[in-house]
Structure formats: structure tokens, C-alpha cells
Amino acid sequence: xxxxxxxxxxxxxxxxxxxxxxxxxxxxxxxxxxxxxxxxxxxxxxxxxxxxxxxxxxxxxxxxxxxxxxxxxxxxxxxxxxxxxxxxxxxxxxxxxxxxxxxxxxxxxxxxxxxxxxxxxxxxxxxxxxxxxxxxxxxxx
Amino acid sequence: xxxxxxxxxxxxxxxxxxxxxxxxxxxxxxxxxxxxxxxxxxxxxxxxxxxxxxxxxxxxxxxxxxxxxxxxxxxxxxxxxxxxxxxxxxxxxxxxxxxxxxxxxxxxxxxxxxxxxxxxxxxxxxxxxxxxxxxxxxxxx
Amino acid sequence: xxxxxxxxxxxxxxxxxxxxxxxxxxxxxxxxxxxxxxxxxxxxxxxxxxxxxxxxxxxxxxxxxxxxxxxxxxxxxxx
Amino acid sequence: xxxxxxxxxxxxxxxxxxxxxxxxxxxxxxxxxxxxxxxxxxxxxxxxxxxxxxxxxxxxxxxxxxxxxxxxxxxxxxx
Numbered sequence: 087x088x089x090x091x092x093x094x095x096x097x098x099x100x101x102x103x104x105x106x107x108x109x110x111x112x113x114x115x116x117x118x119x120x121x122x123x124x125x126x127x128x129x130x131x132x133x134x135x136x137x138x139x140x141x142x143x144x145x146x147x148x149x150x151x152x153x154x155x156x157x158x159x160x161x162x163x164x165x166x167x168x169x170x171x172x173x174x175x176x177x178x179x180x181x182x183x184x185x186x187x188x189x190x191x192x193x194x195x196x197x198x199x200x201x202x203x204x205x206x207x208x209x210x211x212x213x214x215x216x217x218x219x220x221x222x223x224x225x226x227x
Numbered sequence: 228x229x230x231x232x233x234x235x236x237x238x239x240x241x242x243x244x245x246x247x248x249x250x251x252x253x254x255x256x257x258x259x260x261x262x263x264x265x266x267x268x269x270x271x272x273x274x275x276x277x278x279x280x281x282x283x284x285x286x287x288x289x290x291x292x293x294x295x296x297x298x299x300x301x302x303x304x305x306x307x308x309x310x311x312x313x314x315x316x317x318x319x320x321x322x323x324x325x326x327x328x329x330x331x332x333x334x335x336x337x338x339x340x341x342x343x344x345x346x347x348x349x350x351x352x353x354x355x356x357x358x359x360x361x362x363x364x365x366x367x368x
Numbered sequence: 369x370x371x372x373x374x375x376x377x378x379x380x381x382x383x384x385x386x387x388x389x390x391x392x393x394x395x396x397x398x399x400x401x402x403x404x405x406x407x408x409x410x411x412x413x414x415x416x417x418x419x420x421x422x423x424x425x426x427x428x429x430x431x432x433x434x435x436x437x438x439x440x441x442x443x444x445x446x447x
Numbered sequence: 448x449x450x451x452x453x454x455x456x457x458x459x460x461x462x463x464x465x466x467x468x469x470x471x472x473x474x475x476x477x478x479x480x481x482x483x484x485x486x487x488x489x490x491x492x493x494x495x496x497x498x499x500x501x502x503x504x505x506x507x508x509x510x511x512x513x514x515x516x517x518x519x520x521x522x523x524x525x526x
Contacts, residue, residue, distance in 0.1 A: 100241035104262065112267040112317040120331060121245065121258040122526055138525065139455045141518055144501040169525060176253040181526050190261060190342060198335050201526055209496070209518070210525025211455030222456035223524040263447055279446065280376045282439055285422040310446060322447050342447055350417070350439070351446025352376030363377035364445040
């Protein structure tokens with residue numbers, strides 16, 4: 087069984103993640119997932135490639151904290167968070183979140199909370215390659 | 228490519244559904260999914276099996292309407308709805324909803340809306356087998 | 369002929385899944401409901417939705433046509 | 448020694464991913480920020496988060512220890 091929180095180069099399988107999630111409990115009634123994908127278009131520019139860079143040790147620690155907090159906060163039965171750190175093209179998978187609960191409301195609330203928090207708290211940066219060159223996606227402080 | 232709205236006996240694959248969803252557009256940034264599973268426990272009783280029955284022609288028409296309404300209402304790029312009608316045991320898949328949008332908020336809102344509406348609008352009934360016998364899950368009007 | 373369908377909990381109480389009734393000119397939905405409801409009161413206790421030709425109908429005054437398909441349904445519990 | 452890490456947009460502006468500075472007794476986080484910030488003002492313009500030993504720190508008065516790992520980071524854009 088793979089670890090429920092991972093940073094990896096390679097792609098992942100929803101079927102494998104869901105199977106691992108379900109193996110934890112027979113009480114699961116609803117699983118909400120979020121799959122973030124690379125788009126070919128961002129803020130008016132064509133994007134041919136997106137590269138990711140992470141502060142690996144801190145990112146993994148923050149993702150593990152996020153999973154534990156989500157499980158406690160939403161009474162989840164299980165949750166998984168996988169983020170790829172590599173170069174991706176349009177349509178490729180970037181991030182996968184899955185939240186399993188007895189009932190669907192908690193699963194949806196938790197899944198949305200995890201991806202919102204991940205974007206705020208996990209040290210990963212994205213660089214887009216466009217016809218105008220490469221640029222880091224970052225706002226000024 | 229399978230139809231994006233289906234009622235079927237056999238199980239489905241999330242990977243296959245997501246691949247079919249993504250094939251429609253390179254603009255997809257977020258895909259929210261909901262997977263409903265059979266639980267071994269419902270309202271205080273152990274459940275060994277759940278059987279489903281549908282008014283097939285009407286259920287399929289309502290699910291197609293739901294998909295179209297969701298796409299229009301949340302500006303989705305694509306959506307899929309699959310419901311199994313068969314006998315299932317704890318852990319088995321029952322229903323799968325996927326909503327794909329440019330950004331995650333619309334994908335989450337749409338996915339949740341579709342499953343909420345499906346439960347209200349699609350003529351499918353569920354019968355639970357417990358140690359006390361079989362009983363239809365239905366509220367009085 | 370009017371085709372009548374029952375599903376799930378309603379079918380269980382009516383003890384059949386399908387029946388037919390003869391169409392007569394001027395027939396309205398309420399005529400079918402009154403006739404079947406009198407024969408199967410326990411089943412009609414849990415009827416929450418009625419569909420004519422796969423579309424939900426709330427107006428019991430709806431005129432019927434020969435060949436219509438009517439379904440009497442309990443609250444849905446899919447998903 | 449204090450190990451200093453830069454990532455993504457900050458690394459690009461500093462033009463390095465890692466450096467070291469000599470630890471001196473009584474050293475505080477603000478001493479490191481002042482020293483590196485003066486050398487790389489453009490990079491520190493976009494620094495939004497500082498972590499010491501993989502945990503975010505907001506108090507620049509934090510005393511440092513020999514062997515600490517400090518990261519200066521731009522706003523995150525993962526997910």
C-alpha cells in the first residue's frame with residue numbers, strides 16, 4: 087500500500103488511490119476527490135509546459151499535517167494527498183486529494199478545505215512556459 | 228468512448244471515467260468527483276447487501292437533464308454521471324459523479340449539486356438487507 | 369390501453385410491477401389514481417411522485433391519451 | 448554553520464539554490480535577513496515566507512542555533 091501523503095514525479099492512478107482509501111474502512115459512504123490538471127491556457131497566455139519545484143521535506147510535513155487536521159476537523163475515515171513535482175503538459179495530472187467519510191457533506195467540505203489550504207500552506211512553486219518565455223507563477227507579497 | 232451518463236450493473240473505473248472526461252477539453256484545470264459506496268452500517272443496523280431498482284428510461288432521461296443543467300449552470304467543460312443498478316456489498320461502488328471546469332470552485336459546486344439533485348430527481352430505489360430482513364429505504368410522503 | 373408501472377417499495381405493496389387499464393375518452397390522471405388507489409390503499413400511501421410518459425406530473429387533472437405510460441413512485445433513494 | 452535554502456522564483460533572483468553562513472553566538476533570524484536582504488534586494492522583494500527547520504516563522508527575533516536550516520520563500524503556487 088502506498089503512503090497516503092506523497093510528493094512524486096510519476097503520475098498516479100485514481101483507481102489505485104481509491105482502492106487504498108477504501109481498504110481502511112467499511113463505513114465509507116462517500117468519497118469526494120479533487121484532481122488538479124495542467125491547462126493549456128492561463129491568464130490570457132498559451133501555456134505549453136508547467137514545471138514544479140518543492141521544498142520537499144517541508145512540503146511533505148505540511149501535507150501530512152493537513153491530512154491529520156482534515157481527518158480530525160471533518161471526522162473523516164481516511165484522506166489522501168498526492169502532488170506531482172515534475173514538468174507537465176496540458177491535460178496532465180498535478181494534484182490529487184481524496185476525502186472519505188460516512189456521509190457526503192463531510193467528504194465534500196474536507197476535500198475542498200484540503201486543496202484550499204494546500205495552496206496556502208505547502209511550499210511548492212509553479213513555472214509556466216509560454217511563447218513569451220518562462221515565468222514563475224507568483225504574486226508579489 | 229463510453230456515454231457520459233449511464234445506468235449499469237457492472238462496476239466502473241475512475242481512471243477510465245477521468246480519461247474520457249479529459250478527452251473533451253484541454254482547458255480543464257479542476258475535476259471534482261463524488262463516489263458513493265455501500266456501507267456496512269445504516270441507521271444503527273448492520274447491512275449485508277444493498278439492492279437497487281430503477282425506472283430505467285425515466286432515470287436515464289433525468290440524469291441526462293441533470294448533466295446538461297449542471298454544465299450550463301456552472302459553466303462546466305464536461306460532466307459524467309454513472310449509477311449502478313445491481314446488488315452491492317460493503318465497499319462496493321454505487322454512483323460516480325465527475326465535474327470538470329477551468330477552476331476548482333465551479334467543479335466542486337457542480338459535483339455537489341449533481342449528487343444532491345440526483346437523490347431528489349432520479350427514480351432509483353434502494354433496498355437494504357439486514358439481519359432483521361430486507362427493507363426498502365424510503366420515507367413516507 | 370394505459371400502461372401502469374410500479375417500482376421498488378410501491379411494487380412490493382401492490383404485489384405487481386405492471387398492469388394495464390382500458391383507456392376511455394375523457395380519462396384524466398385522477399381517474400386512474402382514484403381507481404388504483406382504492407384497490408391498493410397501502411401502496412398509494414407511499415406514492416410521492418407520479419410520472420406520465422417518463423415525466424413527473426403534479427396536475428392530477430391531466431387528460432390522458434391512449435397508450436400513455438403512468439408510473440406511481442415512492443420517494444427516491446438512489447445515490 | 449547556518450544552511451540557507453532558496454527555491455523557485457527566489458532561487459532564480461538570488462541565482463543560487465543554497466548557501467551557508469557562519470553561525471555566531473546570539474545570532475537572530477533578523478541578522479540573517481538583514482545581511483542576505485542587502486546582498487539580494489530583488490530576491491527579498493518577493494520573499495513572503497520564512498521557515499526555520501521546515502517550520503514557518505514569523506518572529507524575526509527568533510534566536511538561531513548552529514546547524515539551523517533557513518528557507519526564504521515566495522508565495523506558494525502549488526496545487
